[in-house]
Amino acid sequence: MSGQYSQPALDRGSPLPLWAQLLGRLHERLNRGEFAERFPTDLELMSDYGVSRQTVRDAVRRLADEGLIQRERGRGTTVRPRTFEQAAGTLESLFEYVEAAGHEQTSATREARLCTDARVAAILGLPSAEPLVYIDRLRLVDREPLALDRSWLPARIAEALLEIDLARTGIYVELVARCGVKLRSGSERLRPVIPPAPDRRALGLPANQAALSVSRLTRGTGGPVEWRESLVRGDRWTIVVELTPTTRTSASLPWAPFAA
Amino acid sequence: MSGQYSQPALDRGSPLPLWAQLLGRLHERLNRGEFAERFPTDLELMSDYGVSRQTVRDAVRRLADEGLIQRERGRGTTVRPRTFEQAAGTLESLFEYVEAAGHEQTSATREARLCTDARVAAILGLPSAEPLVYIDRLRLVDREPLALDRSWLPARIAEALLEIDLARTGIYVELVARCGVKLRSGSERLRPVIPPAPDRRALGLPANQAALSVSRLTRGTGGPVEWRESLVRGDRWTIVVELTPTTRTSASLPWAPFAA
DNA sequence: TTGGCTGTATTGTCCGGACATTAGTACCTA
DNA sequence: TAGGTACTAATGTCCGGACAATACAGCCAA
Structure with missing residues (x-):
């Protein structure tokens, strides 16, 4: 614990890149509900963890890619609600x-x-x-x-x-x-x-x-x-599965054994 | 056409960011089979289009995210085959x-x-x-x-x-x-x-x-x-659909009317 | 011929800087 | 009170630089 930042310092000797360590930290804090009120700005994360803005952006971008947060120019970053509202199946x-x-x-x-x-x-x-x-x-x-x-x-x-x-x-x-x-x-x-x-x-x-x-x-x-x-x-509607050439894709449906 | 680069210059007056324009260009060239032999390096794209390496990386990263190319440290960037080999359904x-x-x-x-x-x-x-x-x-x-x-x-x-x-x-x-x-x-x-x-x-x-x-x-x-x-x-295996709280998700299956 | 070393090429990571775009708030005037 | 302007905050874009990690090719020695 470096005591210099408001969060425990990342391990600069680790083979894991800084952005990956930061991503893990942010995942944990998200899961603990630590950002329920507000997600920190890029500048705050930079000073909290002692890393460059590029490193912060690389980590936070991946949270956004996962759909857990949303970033908007001028407004900042917000946490997306995790509720499973419609429970659509x-x-x-x-x-x-x-x-x-x-x-x-x-x-x-x-x-x-x-x-x-x-x-x-x-x-x-x-x-x-x-x-x-x-x-x-x-x-x-x-x-x-x-x-x-x-x-x-x-x-x-x-x-x-x-x-x-x-x-x-x-x-x-x-x-x-x-x-x-x-x-x-x-x-x-x-x-x-x-x-x-x-x-x-x-x-x-x-x-x-x-x-x-x-x-x-x-x-x-x-x-x-x-x-x-x-x-x-079964005589009115049918399920559709489209198969496209995106690499590696298999638009495959998961299967499991049926136990009667 | 600026004549300064080996590719038509990107439009710096466009509202579209440079990385997005470059991404579009690379998509077109991919679709035309222009990279069948070899995909250009970051440095080549920088000089071909007159942009920074960051801009090249932002564009090329999205191609990789789409699965169209693969980037490997030390080896370079390769185009992924578009064949639909297993046609897995x-x-x-x-x-x-x-x-x-x-x-x-x-x-x-x-x-x-x-x-x-x-x-x-x-x-x-x-x-x-x-x-x-x-x-x-x-x-x-x-x-x-x-x-x-x-x-x-x-x-x-x-x-x-x-x-x-x-x-x-x-x-x-x-x-x-x-x-x-x-x-x-x-x-x-x-x-x-x-x-x-x-x-x-x-x-x-x-x-x-x-x-x-x-x-x-x-x-x-x-x-x-x-x-x-x-x-x-139908008495041996069953299709599984998992519904998870990733935002916006509906792990929904597409349906269409059945015509007998 | 095989194995090891060196050098070059290429992508990945990280830093720093500057400007653009968008949103929101506060203040002022009609 | 409503509309307009100015200012601040925050993310997005783009530039440049430097070093690390990995792959590959070439060369040399055993």
């Missing part, structure tokens, strides 16, 4: 494309109630008798069913959702705004399925057509906040 | 994951012959009676069928494939190496389907399971070179 994407194509997307809530479910509780890391909010919606495009959408959420955080008309708003929006949940991440698994007869009927899916099953776990800062199972009828 | 991704998980992937050619097909010819932009090479393979993991894979290629460019054991090599590799095709791009469409009974039997797919259909058009420099239809059984 496969289904949200679909509806974006649907609406971009000029169609009307609506939803009808078929069920919204408290329940217990040992299978889902286990997925959410909860005791098997833990109360859950269960929401079952039919998603429609131009009044035709496109997807069936079922969510299970811990009642202790999401009970307020039962009082809301979810045909008019989204689960994630309300989870954030009303239940004070901070969404962090999610993961989805996609596979083709033959839906059971009641679901097939609800979707209006012909007997010779399959559906895409999208299972999703959504996580908040405090742990899992939602298990969701959706069925998208 | 959804299925190739799948097999990468399969093999990364320690499984053995093999394939068995069920048919390889000349044919005509008016539907596929239309897709490839060919006359309906144009001869096509038809290749039908079963793809296996640890000797269990995982996917059915059918390709149609114009015979006038791909006839040599009929003489090759495609269990031991890939269509694209041979298309490039033996048929002299330059692959440029591709696009795939994914949807869940109930396969016809012969395909279901070939895959060993239980009656209550669906398959993922992957239809793909592969393009070469001279136009479409392959139409491909694959079926992946």
Whole structure:
């Protein structure tokens, strides 16, 4: 610790370039929420760490490239919010494309109630008798069913959702705004399925057509906040994968083994 | 034209920064194949365009960020080949994951012959009676069928494939190496389907399971070179979509309407 | 012929300086 | 109160310089 700067000095004997060391420091400080109020200016970082402006710019540029901050001439550098506001996944994407194509997307809530479910509780890391909010919606495009959408959420955080008309708003929006949940991440698994007869009927899916099953776990800062199972009828929309000659690219989709 | 440099001078009165102008110039020259033999050094670009090394580096760095070139200390800058060598798509991704998980992937050619097909010819932009090479393979993991894979290629460019054991090599590799095709791009469409009974039997797919259909058009420099239809059984592997809090992200999959 | 050393070439890092562009704030005048 | 001007702050651009790290080629000695 040099005592000369307001931050511990970088190691000039390290094989790691100064900009890389500074980048690591800034990552740590970002992750600790140290820049929640304000990100330092180039000049401040220069004096804080005892390096040239070029070195500061090389480090900070990489933070900007990662989307963690935004730099604007005249205004300075701001931290970009890390909230996962829309938690957009496969289904949200679909509806974006649907609406971009000029169609009307609506939803009808078929069920919204408290329940217990040992299978889902286990997925959410909860005791098997833990109360859950269960929401079952039919998603429609131009009044035709496109997807069936079922969510299970811990009642202790999401009970307020039962009082809301979810045909008019989204689960994630309300989870954030009303239940004070901070969404962090999610993961989805996609596979083709033959839906059971009641679901097939609800979707209006012909007997010779399959559906895409999208299972999703959504996580908040405090742990899992939602298990969701959706069925998208397979005879209306298709997923597109473009393959382009950018080097090394493979626009590849990740795969994992399916365990039934 | 200043006559002072070996390239037309950049416009110092333009609102566009010098690095951006230089980047545009280098893009054009790359696209024209002007650097096929050798990419110029920083020093050469400095004197060619009359700018500082910093400006050269700012422009060239962005080419590297795009993956079009590669810079190596001591060696210089090389152009990355633009060939679309592996033409990796959804299925190739799948097999990468399969093999990364320690499984053995093999394939068995069920048919390889000349044919005509008016539907596929239309897709490839060919006359309906144009001869096509038809290749039908079963793809296996640890000797269990995982996917059915059918390709149609114009015979006038791909006839040599009929003489090759495609269990031991890939269509694209041979298309490039033996048929002299330059692959440029591709696009795939994914949807869940109930396969016809012969395909279901070939895959060993239980009656209550669906398959993922992957239809793909592969393009070469001279136009479409392959139409491909694959079926992946839906009870073994699943596509994964991770949703992370990188700002602005939506790890969204693109969708398009399905026309049967 | 092979291995080691030296010299040259090339990109990467870091420093310093200066000016341009943009944004925001404060102050003044109509 | 609204509009205009001046000033300050902050990032972007561009220049120049110097040294470090890496690669490669050539040359020499064993």
